[in-house]
Amino acid sequence: MLSEEKLAVSNIERVDRLSKGIDRLSEGNIDAVLLDLGLPDSQGLGTFEKIHAAVKKVPIIILTAYKDDTLALEAVRRGAQDYLIKGKIDGSALVRALTYAIERKKLEETVEKGTLSLKKSEEKYHKLFDSIDEGFCIVEMVFDADSKPLDYYFLEVNAAFERQTGLLDAQGKMMRTLVPNHEELWFEIYGRIALTGQPIRFSSEAKALNRYYDVFAFPVGEEEIKKVGILFNDISERQILEKQLQDQERLAAIGATAGMVGHDIRNPLQSMIGELFLSRKELENLPESDAKKYLKESIQSIEDNAFYINKIVTDLQDFAKPLAASIEETNFKRIVDDVLATLKAPENVKVTYSLEPYFEKIMTDPSAMKRIITNLCSNAIQAMPKGGKLTLNAVLKDEEVFITVQDTGVGIADETKNKLFKPLFTTKSKGQGFGLAVVKKLTEALNGKVLVESEVGKGTRFILEFPILKANAPIHRARLRSQ
Numbered sequence: 001m002l003s004e005e006k007l008a009v010s011n012i013e014r015v016d017r018l019s020k021g022i023d024r025l026s027e028g029n030i031d032a033v034l035l036d037l038g039l040p041d042s043q044g045l046g047t048f049e050k051i052h053a054a055v056k057k058v059p060i061i062i063l064t065a066y067k068d069d070t071l072a073l074e075a076v077r078r079g080a081q082d083y084l085i086k087g088k089i090d091g092s093a094l095v096r097a098l099t100y101a102i103e104r105k106k107l108e109e110t111v112e113k114g115t116l117s118l119k120k121s122e123e124k125y126h127k128l129f130d131s132i133d134e135g136f137c138i139v140e141m142v143f144d145a146d147s148k149p150l151d152y153y154f155l156e157v158n159a160a161f162e163r164q165t166g167l168l169d170a171q172g173k174m175m176r177t178l179v180p181n182h183e184e185l186w187f188e189i190y191g192r193i194a195l196t197g198q199p200i201r202f203s204s205e206a207k208a209l210n211r212y213y214d215v216f217a218f219p220v221g222e223e224e225i226k227k228v229g230i231l232f233n234d235i236s237e238r239q240i241l242e243k244q245l246q247d248q249e250r251l252a253a254i255g256a257t258a259g260m261v262g263h264d265i266r267n268p269l270q271s272m273i274g275e276l277f278l279s280r281k282e283l284e285n286l287p288e289s290d291a292k293k294y295l296k297e298s299i300q301s302i303e304d305n306a307f308y309i310n311k312i313v314t315d316l317q318d319f320a321k322p323l324a325a326s327i328e329e330t331n332f333k334r335i336v337d338d339v340l341a342t343l344k345a346p347e348n349v350k351v352t353y354s355l356e357p358y359f360e361k362i363m364t365d366p367s368a369m370k371r372i373i374t375n376l377c378s379n380a381i382q383a384m385p386k387g388g389k390l391t392l393n394a395v396l397k398d399e400e401v402f403i404t405v406q407d408t409g410v411g412i413a414d415e416t417k418n419k420l421f422k423p424l425f426t427t428k429s430k431g432q433g434f435g436l437a438v439v440k441k442l443t444e445a446l447n448g449k450v451l452v453e454s455e456v457g458k459g460t461r462f463i464l465e466f467p468i469l470k471a472n473a474p475i476h477r478a479r480l481r482s483q
């Protein structure tokens with residue numbers, strides 16, 4: 001049949017044994033093999049397997065008798081190009097099968113080469129992907145019907161991703177599942193990139209991850225697919241250093257102005273407070289009326305705010321100026337009484353104190369002591385917005401003095417405990433963050449130290465420890481108590 005199709009097939013060679021066939025194939029220059037599975041030196045599928053193992057590149061067409069149909073099919077499954085049934089084909093079908101087999105084989109090779117180089121470039125890309133220090137991920141956005149971004153999930157993450165985020169096995173997971181309280185802002189930004197196709201560079205804090213990031217995010221692939229590539233770097237440390245530097249600059253500026261402005265503010269402030277005191281007295285003499293009631297309330301509010309300004313100015317001054325303690329005989333009980341009277345704890349805060357009589361005559365710096373107790377008590381009161389107990393104790397023990405100020409308030413989380421005494425650290429909207437910095441500075445100026453014990457939700461105890469504050473009076477162990 002083939003010799004009749006001379007135009008299509010120029011050179012036909014024929015061997016009668018498998019071994020001879022393999023030998024001939026190894027010499028090369030063969031375009032295709034027509035293979036009978038039943039040969040003198042080999043039978044069945046093995047015939048194909050052997051020749052296929054010897055030369056992968058040449059297409060093989062199985063010639064088979066009708067009854068070997070399933071066998072031939074299996075050979076095709078294992079890599080033969082085609083099979084033809086003896087006696088059921090003509091010349092042109094045979095030539096067509098051969099031509100197709102050769103073309104198909106060529107195509108297969110090209111695809112294989114392509115896949116190989118694709119695989120190589122994919123490996124290269126992955127190596128690069130994993131070798132960078134920056135975190136990198138590709139996410140797919142999920143929107144609601146109004147194109148509002150709902151969530152995103154991680155298609156791919158690189159090796160640095162885990163180190164940069166602290167998130168394990170993120171691939172395939174939704175962001176909101178991994179970090180339920182991640183800020184809205186992140187979803188909005190990535191959603192916008194997916195919708196507009198515009199890349200964005202930005203820095204922002206991720207509170208839930210307790211980190212600060214520098215981010216470059218850009219659209220990936222077709223716009224409709226809504227994928228975003230995110231390249232990011234944890235810059236928390238840099239951010240902390242910058243903040244420290246800013247704080248230092250602020251502190252230096254505060255130090256420079258506090259002394260100067262302090263006096264200018266305090267003098268008029270003192271006279272304001274004096275005038276208020278007198279106005280209140282005058283008011284008492286007037287007959288009861290609504291106007292009197294309102295005026296009294298106004299005076300109270302002006303007074304509260306004046307005291308607040310006074311506290312800020314005093315804290316700033318205490319913090320800024322170098323301190324030389326001036327030690328004198330002091331009635332510590334009177335200091336406590338004064339402080340508590342000035343602070344005016346709200347009704348729902350029950351105040352008690354217990355001082356050993358020894359504290360009626362101690363050698364210390366009264367104004368420093370007053371500032372310390374004021375700041376500790378005002379913090380304690382502020383920590384109990386729903387009310388509670390403020391307890392002050394002063395005891396003499398083993399040649400040392402312990403003064404404790406204890407509240408039953410909100411308590412302090414472990415991670416903030418080491419920042420408490422730093423100037424400018426505050427968790428209050430109206431706080432300056434100077435109170436405890438001043439307490440520490442003054443306590444240390446009196447050769448003492450200050451410690452804190454606290455449990456979130458239960459309360460806080462500040463403990464001041466001083467070397468014995470030499471008393472002239474004999475020490476009585478009986479206690480004085482507040483009523």
Ligand SMILES: Nc1ncnc2c1ncn2[C@@H]1O[C@H](COP(=O)(O)OP(=O)(O)OP(=O)(O)O)[C@@H](O)[C@H]1O
Binds near residue numbers: 427435
């Ligand atoms: N008794 C307390 N209970 C709970 N938290 C406290 C207590 N005392 C201090 N803190 C925490 O420590 C922070 C720092 O206190 P600090 O007195 O230095 O500043 P502040 O009270 O915030 O501001 P201010 O300068 O007005 O005193 C507070 O913001 C608060 O978070």
Ligand SMILES: [Mg+2]
Binds near residue numbers: 379
């Ligand atoms: Mg305070």
